[in-house]
Amino acid sequence: MVDKGAPVHEADEGGVGYRRLNRKCMLSMYIGYAISYTILLGVCFLLRSYSQGFLGPYYDFVQYACLAVLAIALVYMVAAPPVYYARYRYQITEDKVDVRYGILVIRHILVPIERVHQVEVTRGPIDNMLGLGDVTITTAGGDATINYLEIEEAEKVADRLNNLIGRMLQDRKSPAPTSLPGPAND
Amino acid sequence: MPNEKVRCHPTVILEKSLKAFSSAVMFLILLFVAIDSSAIVTVLALFLVALLLFNYRQWKRTTIQFNERDVVVERDTLFKMKKTLPYSKIASVNVNRDISNRLFGTSKLLININSGSSATVPEAVLTFKQDIADEIRSGMSRRLYDHTISPEEDETIESVASFSPMDVVIHGLFSVSTYQTILGSAFLAYSLFELYVSTVAGFQVGGKALVPLLMFVAVQIAPSVSLIFRYYNYKVYRRGDTIYLQHGLVRTYKTSFNVSRINAVRVKSTLAARLLHRSCIEAEVVGLVSEGGGSSRPVLCLLKDDATQQKILRELVPEFVYERNPNRQPEGAKSVLLIRAAIASLVVAAVMFYPSVYVYREAAALIGVVGVLGVALQYVLPLVTALAILAIIYAAYVSYRVAEFGTGEDLFTFVNGAVDRETVVMNYDKVQMVRIEKGPIARIFNVARGSVYMLSSTGSASISSGYFPENRLAAVGEIVMERIASGEYDYRENSI
Numbered sequence: 067m068v069d070k071g072a073p074v075h076e077a078d079e080g081g082v083g084y085r086r087l088n089r090k091c092m093l094s095m096y097i098g099y100a101i102s103y104t105i106l107l108g109v110c111f112l113l114r115s116y117s118q119g120f121l122g123p124y125y126d127f128v129q130y131a132c133l134a135v136l137a138i139a140l141v142y143m144v145a146a147p148p149v150y151y152a153r154y155r156y157q158i159t160e161d162k163v164d165v166r167y168g169i170l171v172i173r174h175i176l177v178p179i180e181r182v183h184q185v186e187v188t189r190g191p192i193d194n195m196l197g198l199g200d201v202t203i204t205t206a207g208g209d210a211t212i213n214y215l216e217i218e219e220a221e222k223v224a225d226r227l228n229n230l231i232g233r234m235l236q237d238r239k240s241p242a243p244t245s246l247p248g249p250a251n252d
Numbered sequence: 253m254p255n256e257k258v259r260c261h262p263t264v265i266l267e268k269s270l271k272a273f274s275s276a277v278m279f280l281i282l283l284f285v286a287i288d289s290s291a292i293v294t295v296l297a298l299f300l301v302a303l304l305l306f307n308y309r310q311w312k313r314t315t316i317q318f319n320e321r322d323v324v325v326e327r328d329t330l331f332k333m334k335k336t337l338p339y340s341k342i343a344s345v346n347v348n349r350d351i352s353n354r355l356f357g358t359s360k361l362l363i364n365i366n367s368g369s370s371a372t373v374p375e376a377v378l379t380f381k382q383d384i385a386d387e388i389r390s391g392m393s394r395r396l397y398d399h400t401i402s403p404e405e406d407e408t409i410e411s412v413a414s415f416s417p418m419d420v421v422i423h424g425l426f427s428v429s430t431y432q433t434i435l436g437s438a439f440l441a442y443s444l445f446e447l448y449v450s451t452v453a454g455f456q457v458g459g460k461a462l463v464p465l466l467m468f469v470a471v472q473i474a475p476s477v478s479l480i481f482r483y484y485n486y487k488v489y490r491r492g493d494t495i496y497l498q499h500g501l502v503r504t505y506k507t508s509f510n511v512s513r514i515n516a517v518r519v520k521s522t523l524a525a526r527l528l529h530r531s532c533i534e535a536e537v538v539g540l541v542s543e544g545g546g547s548s549r550p551v552l553c554l555l556k557d558d559a560t561q562q563k564i565l566r567e568l569v570p571e572f573v574y575e576r577n578p579n580r581q582p583e584g585a586k587s588v589l590l591i592r593a594a595i596a597s598l599v600v601a602a603v604m605f606y607p608s609v610y611v612y613r614e615a616a617a618l619i620g621v622v623g624v625l626g627v628a629l630q631y632v633l634p635l636v637t638a639l640a641i642l643a644i645i646y647a648a649y650v651s652y653r654v655a656e657f658g659t660g661e662d663l664f665t666f667v668n669g670a671v672d673r674e675t676v677v678m679n680y681d682k683v684q685m686v687r688i689e690k691g692p693i694a695r696i697f698n699v700a701r702g703s704v705y706m707l708s709s710t711g712s713a714s715i716s717s718g719y720f721p722e723n724r725l726a727a728v729g730e731i732v733m734e735r736i737a738s739g740e741y742d743y744r745e746n747s748i
Contacts, residue, residue, distance in 0.1 A: 162733055172695070174688040174722075176729040180736050180743070181684045207684030207705035207712045238743065 084155040084166075090196050091154070091214030092147040097192045099143035106139060156212050158226060163203055165212055180234065181205040185227045187220050203227065257315040260379045263356040265311050267379070269303040270352075316378055318388065323363065325376050337375060341365050343513055344540050345392045347385055347506040359385035364540060389506070397494040397510060406498070406506065411487040412567050415554050423554040424480035426524040427532055428472070430671045433524070436472025439464040449618065486554055490568050495535075497550055507550060513537050515682040515706045516715065517552075517572040519561065519675040526673065530555040533565055536708045549708075572677045576665055578658035584697030585719035586652045591693050593648035597641040604640075608633040647671065655718025657702075659727060666704075666717045676715050681741045682706050686729040687714070688722055700725055 110132040118125050146169045153172065157164040163177040184204040193199055199220035201212045215223060277296065284292040310329060317324040323342075327333040348360045359382045362374040380388065390402060443464035450461065484501035490511075497507040514535045521531035533553040540550055553564040566573055615629035647670040656667035667675045685705040694700055702725035703714040717725060735741040 161737060168689075170692055172690045174726075176686045176726075176733075177684075178732055178736055180741070205684040205705065206707040208714065210685060 083159065084157045084164075087151055087154045087214050088198070088216050088219075089151065090198060090216070092151050094192050094196050094198055094214055095147040095150065096143075099146070103139060103143055106136065110136060154213075158223060160230065163210065163212075163227070165210060167213075175210045177203055177205060177210050179227070179230050181207075182227060182231055185224045185231075187217075187224050189217065201227075255317065255319055257317050259315060260311060261356070261358045261381055262311060263352070263358055264379045265304060265307045267352050267356075268307045268310075269300065272303050272307075273300050316376075318391075323376070323392075325378075335376065337363055337365060339392070339395045342392070342396060343538060344507065344509045345389050345396065346508065346540065347389050348503060349382070349500075350503040353379070353382075357382055361385045361388055364538075393494075393508060397492065397508070406496075409487075409489055409496075412489055412564050413553070413556065413560055415483075415486040415556075417484070419554050419556065420480055420483050420486060422528070422530070423483055423532065424476045424478075426522055426528065426530070427479060427520070427555055428475050428522070430523040432471055432475065433522075436468050439468040439471060443468060452618070483551065483554055486551075488552060488564070488568065495550075495552070495568060497552075507540055509537050509540060509550070511569060511571060514569065514572070515708065516676050516678040517565070517569055519565070519677075520672065521555075522672045525555050528555075529558055531558055531561050532556070533561060533568075535569070536706070536713070538707050572663060572679070574660040574663045574677075576658045576660070578656035578665065578667065579720065579724065581652055581655050581718050581720060582699060584694075584699045585655075586649075587697050588694050588699060588719050589648040589652050590645070593644050596644050600640050600644065601637060604633060604637040608637060651718070657717050657720050657724070659731065664728060664731075666715055668716070668718060678704060678706065678715065680728070680732050680735055683728065683732050684712070686726075686732065688725050690722065694719060698722075702728065704728060 113132060114129060117128065121128055149169050150167065153167055153169075155166040161179050163175075163179065163182075165173075165175045167173055182203055182205060184202075186202045186204070187199050188202060189199040193214070197217050198214050199217045201215060201220050201223050203210045203212070212220075212223065276299070280296060280299065281292065284295065310327065313328045315326050317326070321340075322336050322338040325333070325335040325337070343364045344362075346362045346364070348362060349358075350360070353359055358379050361376075361378045361380060363376040363378070365375045379385075386406075443461045446461040446464065481501045482503075482505070483499045485504075486497075486499040488495070488497050490496070493511045494508050495511060497505065499505050514537050516536040518534045518536065519531050520534060525531060532551060532555045534549050534551050537550055552568055553561055556564070611633045612630045615626065615632075618626070618629070651668075651670040654667060654670060654673065656665070658665045662681075663677055663679055665675060665677050667673070683704050683706055687703045687705065688700050689703070690700040697719075698721060699719040700722040701719055702717040704717075705712060705714045732741075
């Protein structure tokens with residue numbers, strides 16, 4: 067039986083080896099969006115209740131603007147998670163981290179392992195509840211994040227990156243083997 | 253004085269106390285005025301004495317040790333601190349002199365390390381007698397750059413090009429961004445308008461004219477004057493692999509850094525500078541921050557004619573000169589830029605609609621303003637809006653024409669800027685991360701924008717390209733990876 071929630075290997079969009087996120091990422095996004103939307107609703111409610119005197123003749127206009135913002139935000143919040151999930155791909159090879167994601171704007175990030183300074187696994191309260199985590203890869207010029215990984219997967223990714231960096235540093239420390247002078251058959 | 257523990261010059265006690273006192277005095281006065289206390293002078297005097305005693309203790313218990321391999325700054329107070337700065341990690345050792353240093357005959361020695369997290373603050377600021385500071389800097393330069401420049405040589409050495417006081421003034425006036433100039437001019441125009449309206453209508457000239465005038469000074473005049481003061485007596489030269497800069501009128505700056513620390517070189521020209529056929533050169537180097545604030549990005553050449561600028565570029569940083577074979581943006585980019593310009597124009601028109609109606613009604617109601625001037629006042633905002641929309645569309649067209657992207661063997665270049673133009677030459681080995689973005693409109697026309705992330709004077713920065721085919725931009729990342737895989741990239745030369 068195939069676990070539909072588990073990350074799967076992909077063979078499209080950029081070749082073999084790209085991985086997808088767990089479906090639970092959509093749930094995490096929906097919960098996050100629901101919280102944001104509640105705050106937005108609260109702000110609109112406060113505006114509706116207390117701003118009539120302050121806004122004067124513009125009160126109606128502001129109310130319509132609030133309704134428009136709420137409607138656009140609702141459409142975005144409903145549609146965004148499946149698109150985000152469908153588009154998200156990441157790949158970690160011996161020499162690079164490659165992440166492709168985006169809802170309206172599609173982003174493709176490439177981080178050479180050689181430039182990685184720090185790897186961090188973080189979990190917010192919602193992700194914690196769903197067993198998800200983010201891996202933030204920091205370079206001297208900025209950072210890239212692989213979001214919504216299952217926590218075991220996030221730990222594995224961080225371990226793998228740390229091993230790759232450790233191996234690279236080890237290679238640098240150990241001097242290159244040099245041939246000693248002497249007879250060829252020694 | 254190797255391995256010997258030394259202290260900073262005792263004048264730092266007074267300097268630090270006065271600085272802290274001046275920043276807190278206004279707050280204290282306001283506080284006492286609010287609570288109506290008559291003991292204000294006594295409290296201020298006690299505060300100053302407390303500051304002096306605190307800073308005396310800090311000075312007494314802070315020692316600096318210049319060892320063979322590192323500099324150790326140690327403070328044995330309630331909050332203990334021991335900072336070890338190995339020479340191998342020090343990016344630059346610079347000397348600054350401000351007014352208090354000139355009064356006391358001292359210099360500030362600024363030690364910077366090559367770190368993104370502390371890129372905006374020097375790692376250590378040590379005040380010594382001027383001759384001792386110069387001697388220490390000279391000794392440290394020998395360790396850092398394998399050669400030394402004596403204080404006498406520092407004064408007599410020739411600059412790569414001569415920069416007259418007029419060059420400094422031109423740099424101060426015309427290197428300020430055009431957007432800043434437009435904003436400053438808008439404040440000035442509004443201030444004059446308010447002045448005129450209040451004069452014509454017979455009202456008192458109040459804060460309505462004064463506030464925009466102050467904004468004009470803050471946005472336009474102050475940055476220009478600050479640049480003139482900062483770059484007065486400008487001198488730049490290179491010895492071996494080290495670039496030296498000297499400048500400053502009130503606060504003097506002596507800066508040096510190894511050329512291998514340069515992550516990118518920018519040739520910049522504002523609209524006004526282009527009209528004068530001038531451009532300046534800046535370098536993106538980490539670890540050159542000074543106490544005086546302002547940009548920590550070193551200027552390798554003030555606004556000079558293009559031929560001199562090219563000569564300086566070749567002599568100072570030949571490592572960043574290559575035969576460029578730039579690509580222009582494809583046709584698809586033009587469509588994307590025009591659609592973006594159309595959207596921006598719609599937003600501008602929508603935003604300006606209400607203010608235009610308001611100004612029209614107010615100007616019509618003004619008594620005493622008649623004839624052509626009255627009509628001009630009524631239509632000033634619609635006219636400004638129309639001009640802004642034309643400017644947006646023209647900027648989109650120029651942006652299409654100007655943006656370039658070129659890749660070479662070791663270097664690559666982004667050229668950007670419809671108004672203020674910038675040519676950024678970057679080394680593949682300094683690239684930390686590559687990001688390619690395709691928005692919904694760009695996707696239709698098969699183009700994308702690339703951003704290259706690198707360590708910069710302010711910590712980290714991204715440099716963006718124009719619109720190019722995605723695979724063309726992806727070549728930057730591919731070349732970076734190839735250079736690492738093939739061993740062309742030498743981590744010892746590019747270590748951070």
